[in-house]
Amino acid sequence: MxxxxxxxxxxxxxxxxxxxxxxxxxxxxxxxxxxxxxxxxxxxxxxxxxxxxxxxxxxxxxxxxxxxxxxxxxxxxxxxxxxxxxxxxxxxxxxxxxxxxxxxxxxxxxxxxxxxxxxxxxxxxxxxxxxxxxxxxxxxxxxxxxxxxxxxxxxxxxxxxxxxxxxxxxxxxxxxxxxxxxxxxxxxxxxxxxxxxxxxxxxxxxxxxxxxxxxxxxxxxxxxxxxxxLPSEYREAILVASDGGQSTVRSRLFDEIWGPSPWPETYDGRCLRNAYYEDLTMGMPIPEVRTKFYSRLRRGQEGQLDTPDQPSVWAGTGVGLVKKMxxxxxxxxxxxxxxxxxxxxxxxxxxxxxxx
Ligand SMILES: Cc1cc2nc3c(=O)[nH]c(=O)nc-3n(C[C@H](O)[C@H](O)[C@H](O)COP(=O)(O)O)c2cc1C
Structure with missing residues (x-):
């Protein structure tokens, strides 16, 4: 069979x-x-x-x-x-x-x-x-x-x-x-x-x-x-992303950014690259990246930031092939x-x- x-x-x-x-x-x-x-x-x-x-x-x-x-x-x-x-x-x-x-x-x-x-x-x-x-x-x-x-x-x-x-x-x-x-x-x-x-x-x-x-x-x-x-900003980010090998990355940061991650060490996750990931690669320790994220989140909620801040947009390397709803x-x-x-x-x- x-x-x-x-x-x-x-x-x-x-x-x-x-x-x-x-x-x-x-x-x-x-x-x-x-x-x-x-x-x-x-x-x-x-x-x-x-x-x-x-x-x-x-x-x-x-x-x-x-x-x-x-x-x-x-x-x-x-x-x-x-x-x-x-x-x-x-x-x-x-x-x-x-x-x-x-x-x-x-x-x-x-x-x-x-x-x-x-x-x-x-x-x-x-x-x-x-x-x-x-x-x-x-x-x-x-x-x-x-x-x-x-x-x-x-x-x-x-x-x-x-x-x-x-x-x-x-x-x-x-x-x-x-x-x-x-x-x-x-x-x-x-x-x-x-x-x-x-x-x-x-x-x-x-x-x-x-x-x-x-x-x-x-x-x-x-x-x-x-x-x-999914939120409209998330979907928009998926639709505009291209060249997924460059625009996405595997990291544990995408969980750690919310707080100490419960995920076993075997796993990480693939998301769209973002400013927090760049901070991490420039040597910023995770607790500092987290503090920065929460401070931006508060400012966003208080209406002090125009652009929504998305710390973890889960997406695969094929994201560049997804062009329309x-x-x-x-x-x-x-x-x-x-x-x-x-x-x-x-x-x-x-x-x-x-x-x-
Ligand atoms: C937004 C998103 C959420 C996911 N959530 C889960 C999940 O809850 N459980 C799971 O087993 N896999 C989850 N996955 C992984 C998928 O099961 C699957 O392995 C993956 O989407 C396949 O790769 P592709 O995204 O390139 O199609 C998720 C993937 C994405 C993109």
Whole structure:
């Protein structure tokens, strides 16, 4: 069975290549998740560290997808995924929510292998039809998790990704093939691999499929979706940014700026570069950068500053390819159609040297 068919067994409505919106905490609400699922992708709700709020989002998704659930033949589960940021979250507390709403996928990220194992077992007991996906950013972590948890999919997050991720990582272009080879070398061949990081359009999606991915996750691209919840200044910053290798950077500053960061040392995050990051590189100690930020924030709130000050605009290196707002459904369909065209015509394009 192909990896795609493995996904299709429990996500029967999805079209190929499978497009998945990243479960961006606070940004990806039920509105985005419902739109992506209705368009033939896997819509996901980002983690909310408040069970009541997450329950409300799941309830909204359930109500909006009622007819869709029946017509898609997806009766056992709610056809959306939901993200969980594992570190710092008490695992047992969330299981009643999963047992009640039965999301098609629970996506685990940012934890230790043993924590992923505990969550995986707990989710499978509470909601047996829910599939567990784990997002990771290294070959070692992928192998450990595959061995110990046997997740239903491994999401491989390359270093281009926006938001939090492994501080030391590789792009998906080498991460996916090395993980595939390593798993195969260890007798593990049945876990679909999903690509995340730097995929913005049909070209990136087609490339990920060629690398061996069964589906692609897009975070930064969906920041420009109408259904994504984010402040207008944030969206504007995303739309005007270009040359993402220069205009974004990985750093722990983007958490530290708010106060001492609870994030484990393994992780940092990719954001748009800003004046605070420049201060840090010029040698300003983090507590001083923080003081400067809070003083500017106060002045902004008191109306003494014209320009809003955004200390952490999470975005990936592909940000320069995001140029306009779109409906989430249009993003899903445009990427799928273009990727399929490129995959079908790719070889003829190679032979003729012409654009496909
Ligand atoms: C604004 C933003 C918020 C994110 N929040 C989360 C999150 O809450 N949980 C998570 O597992 N990943 C999160 N991510 C990372 C994504 O899951 C994914 O790996 C990444 O967006 C893929 O790279 P791309 O942004 O280049 O598409 C976030 C990414 C962005 C851009």
């Amino acid at each position: 192909t990896q795609y068919n493995r996904l299709k067994q429990y996500l029967p409505w999805v079209q190929t290549p499978v497009i998945i919106n990243a479960p961006m905490s606070g940004f990806a609400t039920s509105e985005l998740a419902v739109a992506v699922t209705r368009a033939g992708g896997l819509g996901q709700i980002g983690f909310l560290n408040d069970k009541h709020m997450l329950g409300l989002e799941l309830e909204k998704a359930r109500r909006q997808l009622q007819g869709f659930i029946i017509s898609s033949g997806q009766q056992e589960t709610l056809p959306v995924g939901v993200g969980v940021i594992v570190f710092g979250s008490a695992w047992g507390d969330w299981l009643p929510l999963f047992s009640k709403y039965k999301p098609a996928v629970v996506w685990l990220s940012f934890g230790e292998t043993e924590e992923f194992q505990q969550w995986t077992e707990g989710i499978r007991k509470s909601s047996p039809h829910t599939k567990v996906w784990v997002q990771l950013g290294s070959v070692r972590a992928a192998l450990d998790t595959a061995r110990v948890c046997r997740p239903d999919a491994l999401v491989l997050q390359g270093s281009d990704a926006g938001g939090h991720g492994h501080a030391h990582g590789a792009s998906v272009i080498s991460l996916i093939p090395e993980v595939a080879d390593t798993l195969q070398g260890n007798g593990i061949q049945d876990i679909p691999l999903i690509a995340a990081g730097g995929i913005m359009d049909g070209r990136g999606a087609a490339a990920a499929v060629v690398l061996g991915a069964a589906g692609v996750v897009m975070g930064t691209r969906f920041l420009a979706a109408e259904e994504t919840r 779109d409906k989430a459904a249009d993003i899903v369909q445009e990427v799928q159609i273009d990727a399929r065209k490129r995959l079908e015509n790719g070889l003829s394009g190679l032979h003729t040297g012409m654009e496909v």
